[in-house]
Amino acid sequence: MHYRMGVDVGGSHTDAVLLDENLCCVHGVKVPTTANVDSGIREAVERLGKESGIHPRQVKLATLGTTHCANAVVERKNLxxxxxxxxxxxxxxxxxxxxxxxxxxxxxxxxxxxxxxxxxxxxxxxxxxxxxxxxxxxxxxxxxxxxxxxxxxxxxxxxxxxxxxxxxxxxxxxxxxxxxxxxxxxxxxxxxxxxxxxILNAALNRTANRVIEGFRRALEQAGMQANIFFGQNDGTMMPEKMARRFPIRMIACGPVHSLRGAAHLSKMSDAVVVDVGGTTTDVGMVSNRFPRESIDPAEIGGVKINASMPDLLSVGVGGGTVIRGGPEDICLGPDSVGHRLTQLARCFGGSTWTLTDAAAAIGRIGWTPFMSVTEEEKQRSQKAMSVVKNRVEEAIDRIKGGPSPVSVILVGGGSSLLPDELTGASQVIRPPHHEVANAVGAALGQVGAQVERIVSLEEESRDYVYQHLKKETFEATVRQGADPKTVRLISVEEIPLSYLPGKSVRFRLKAAGDIRTSAEDTAVL
Amino acid sequence: MRELSRESVSDIAVGSAVLGTGGGGDPSLGQWMAIHAIEEYGPVRLITVDELDRDSLVVPAGMMGAPTVLVEKIPGGQELVNAYQRMETLLGKTIEAIMPVEAGGVNSLLPLVLAAQKGIPVVDADSMGRAFPEVHMTVFHLNGLSPEPAVLADEKGNTAVLYPADGDWYEGLARELTVRMGGSVAVLDYPLRGEQVKQSAIPGTLSLAERVGSMLRQFHSRENSPVQSMIEQLEAVLLFQGKVVDVERRTESGFAKGKVCLTGTGSYRERECELLFQNEFLAAQGEGKVIATTPDLICVLDEETGTPVTTEKIRYGMRTVVIGLPCHPKWRTVDGLNLVGPRRFGYPFDYVPIPKTIQGSV
Structure with a gap:
């Protein structure tokens, strides 16, 4: 049996999972992210091996998703x-x-x-x-x-x-x-x-090399000889050589992996994904198993860029969000106790009321609270939960793209804040391993490519142009290391150029396919 | 007369996106061009139409073409100067002031770029009071003024001079030339005397854009509703408040046409509204009745942030506020409506002035 591993380094946690050949999640672990990221990755990888009993040599593919590049730009370090x-x-x-x-x-x-x-x-x-x-x-x-x-x-x-x-x-x-x-x-x-x-991509060269070396080292020390890949902003991944050239493509891969992982764990190809963290909740949409892209330029470290980014709405509530005021004037956050939830929150014996406590007080979280709850506190908790529900429902409605109800997948450590019924949702799904959905998304391993052209439809028919561009996109995807049998289109954009006669149209096609894993194939990458 | 600060330029950019009524091109490129030109060549003075000398030569300046091309092949700056010099040579006179063609979208800021380069003032006025898609949809055309000579220039050094037979020929020939010249060109036309500008132009539109922009900027830093301030201070009327539930789009002869359906929120709960657009929002209908039409301004703003929403980006789920701003009285005449009224855009209904009373509040 062969396995593939996904590792996701976030601001507070490093997650790692193993998927088997059928892409079923075998095991997942969560460890704190360390200042020296290599050691966090190493710990996660070692624990994963120990707890699952799978030999490191059986892991043939390892994908990393990381916030390193985003941090380098935001902190202006190592540029x-x-x-x-x-x-x-x-x-x-x-x-x-x-x-x-x-x-x-x-x-x-x-x-x-x-x-x-x-x-x-x-x-x-x-x-x-x-x-x-x-x-x-x-x-x-x-x-x-x-x-x-x-x-x-x-x-x-x-x-x-x-x-x-x-x-x-x-x-x-x-x-x-x-x-x-x-x-x-x-x-x-x-x-x-x-x-x-x-410019930012060029500036990230040094950081990218460090990340890549670090990941390689961590895997070597764990005794793994896997092919190494890196997660990209559009939900596909790229081989090491590409990651060295295009670090900016890794800059937003965290939330994207969550979306992809959620869809995979729920066996859904089209759904809204709600990822409830400690401080914020990200709401996004997968269509055709890939995250929908934003039409607005993204901003990173104060700079506008138009590289393709996921369309995400962030709602300022999470499991650690602090509650203030009574049932009438309740106020949620925006501050959060973050990863100190288990020290500060009421239900863990602390003195701060968080949304996790409110969920516990009304019995939504299935453990007996450490604290006794007064009737007023209960009312307040109910009120807090209904505010959270309304805000998430509004985000779902904004993101889902049409009036008909859609499947909603809940993932992330704070997803128990939300009830099993949500307005706008045809069904609410809580997949297994949802707390490590991002690492699962990283492990899925598909590669992709896109082609953008402005064409005149005056001399050639739309169909001819479309077929031609489709072929070109497929070939580009295969060059990225995809198995030709699995390549398919994941998005097609067709935008006429306004204010210009001459039927000029801007086409943008994206395709993705499963990575070829045999040794001869990966050697050409 | 006053000098425009960097902050004024940014405010004009935001405000002209509102006055662009959903079209007109993204003003942020114009903003960067103007800021860079001011840093490089010195400050730009804004003068009112009253301050204009009766005999001074004033020329409207801007860019024409596809917004997609404009933001990719951004202007060199020299094309505006080339058109300017050609215009002076043709007329044998010195241009003393520049003005915008339209107050909405990217073209509200491009005159600032030329004015900085040539060290001459910009007139606080324009020829539309908003943005329109065709070159001759101006109050100058309405007043029988001639666009000729119209000068088109590209960054490669080509200039073309047009003496068109009428407004339709002007639009047609200018579009064809624009394509041949690379999809985006500088245009100077309607050379006017100060007196003609005083009589014909729509005054105060750049400072109007600036005021609107400053209201939105203050909203980003403080907690008051920019929509409410606009209603109180600008004779604006709240037309509707609601959520986008459907967007229909199609493309005909280079224009993005379509329809947006809204269901009411706040005091408009249980009500519905339809917005019709062709690059710009051109009409609003509710419960089978026409509520507002071109040439009045129909501005769609994000309910939460006040950010103007363009026809390109509007989509399902957005929470919006629709406000109406009355157009200049010149557009409300029979001739004005023939040129830019709803029937001119192919809609089967007549102009309805926007209601004066405010129904509900935000």
């Missing part, structure tokens, strides 16, 4: 110095890169920036010919001042040729080992937000 090349002059000169960035983040990354002539029109023709000499000149100027290079060309998501050429020149001038990020590989149309994502 690489980035040389920025924008290909777009004479267009794009009206706004320089890094506009609106927080000063401390700019300082951490540096402002070495060059705007060179080139870039494409929406239909792929050059705006002006790419100026290769200018790129060489830029490279010579930035030599020794930067650790990584970010290249952003106008319309690169639909035509990457200029960025590819520029990247070759950068390697010629600065050496093959310098990390180069090309914007077209990362994000969609919208130059400034994509450029932001590209």
């Amino acid at each position: 690489s110095r980035v040389g920025m090349i924008r290909i777009g002059a004479p267009a794009t000169r009206s706004v320089p890169p890094m506009v609106g960035w927080p000063e401390d983040l700019k300082k951490a990354i540096g402002s070495v920036y060059f705007l060179v002539r080139g870039g494409r029109e929406y239909n792929g023709t050059p705006i002006v010919p790419l100026d290769l000499e200018e790129i060489r000149h830029a490279c010579r100027q930035m030599k020794g001042l930067v650790d990584a290079v970010a290249i952003t060309a106008v319309f690169a998501p639909t035509d990457p040729a200029d960025e590819d050429l520029a990247a070759e020149i950068v390697r010629e001038e600065l050496g093959a080992s310098i990390p180069v990020t090309r914007s077209g590989e990362l994000a969609g149309l919208g130059l400034l937000d994509r450029e932001n994502a590209t």
